[in-house]
Amino acid sequence: MALPVRDQLRYWGFALAVFALMLWFLGDVLLPFVLGGAIAYFIDPVADRLERWGLSRLAATAVITIVAVLLFILMLLLVIPTLIGQLLDLVQLMPQLFKDLRSFVDTRFPTLLDNQSQVHQALASIGETLKSRGLELVQTVLGSAMSALNMVLLLVIVPVVSVYLLLDWDRMIAEIDLLLPRDHAPVIRQLAREIDKTLSSFVRGMGTVCLILGSYYALALMLVGLQFGLVVGAIAGLITFIPYLGALIGGALAIGLALFQFWGDWLSIGLVAGIFVLGQVAEGNFLTPKLVGGSVGLHPVWLLLALSVFGALFGFVGMLVAVPVAAALGVLARFGVQQYRYSLLYRGLTHGDRDSD
Secondary structure, eight states: OOOOHHHHHHHHHHHHHHHHHHHHHSHHHHHHHHHHHHHHHHHHHHHHHHHHTTOOHHHHHHHHHHHHHHHHHHIIIIIHHHHHHHHHHHHHHHHHHHHHHHHHHHHHOTTTOOTTSHHHHHHHHHHHHIIIIIHHHHHHHHHHHHHHSOHHIIIIIHHHHHHHHHHTHHHHHHHHHHTSOTTTHHHHHHHHHHHHHHHIIIIIHHHHHHHHHHHHHHHHHHHHTOTTHHHHHHHHHHTTTSTTHHHHHHHHHHHHHHHHHSTTOHHHHHHHHHHHHHHHHHIIIIIHHHHTOSOOOOOHHHHHHHHHHHHHHHHHHHHHHHHHHHHHHHHHHHHHHHHHHTSHHHHHHHHHHHHHO
């Protein structure tokens, strides 16, 4: 005989509370394991594909590990130092950019800004604030990243966790399936398949889209000759998972920098703008429909809310799990709405009796 619904809700609610408390208090400790699990989940389809080609799970994991190590070394030697250097240079240059902006406006629109006007003083204060706060922000971000992802976590724990999880992924899923409550196992499996489909479409798909667009923006802007093109491309690619936001922020930053660097060279400025227009066309017509699909059901506002809430509650770890949790909650919410529409609470006794007749 199954437990009453009230008892089941009590037990599962207690388990959920314990999980939230663990995430709250052990966030820094769980960080490498969350990253390792995310990497293993992301790469598991590749391992399955290699198995279908005839490799064993161990051999497939070994091939993926070797390729990942080579790519990481390449990134560590070529991309990351340049990215950090450009980011620090951009922060240092921001006050000069605002100074040039004031000079530009004073020269071409002398009546718009007066030295004693509030707008002029606001621009001056923004420049000084960016100089003092911007470098402090970058140093804080880099310092916290290095404290959270120190060399031991980055070079040892995260790869080891991801390799072990990738190696035993199918076995772990089978063991979890055996632990499901028998009365609810079919429903849980169905929900798990829908959540996996959503995560596969959005997290894996949008992750690939972000990587492709970020690389495209960075390379194209650097070929055009735009300073800080690598930083702008990384920023635009990183936030591409929120529709239009990546292109809007990255495009505004790139065109703004191009105006200062290429003023008068309208061809270069047009090329910078054209790079983002072409990126948006490729994303909307080819990349997102092909890699993500149109049935994911994650609204941009829902994503922003999840990132804000989980980031405020659980810090960096919360931001890492925000998108997967938002996708899972979206599936559960749709299931709950469907169940509600079939319940007596929604249909009432009158409609329920009429339907039964």
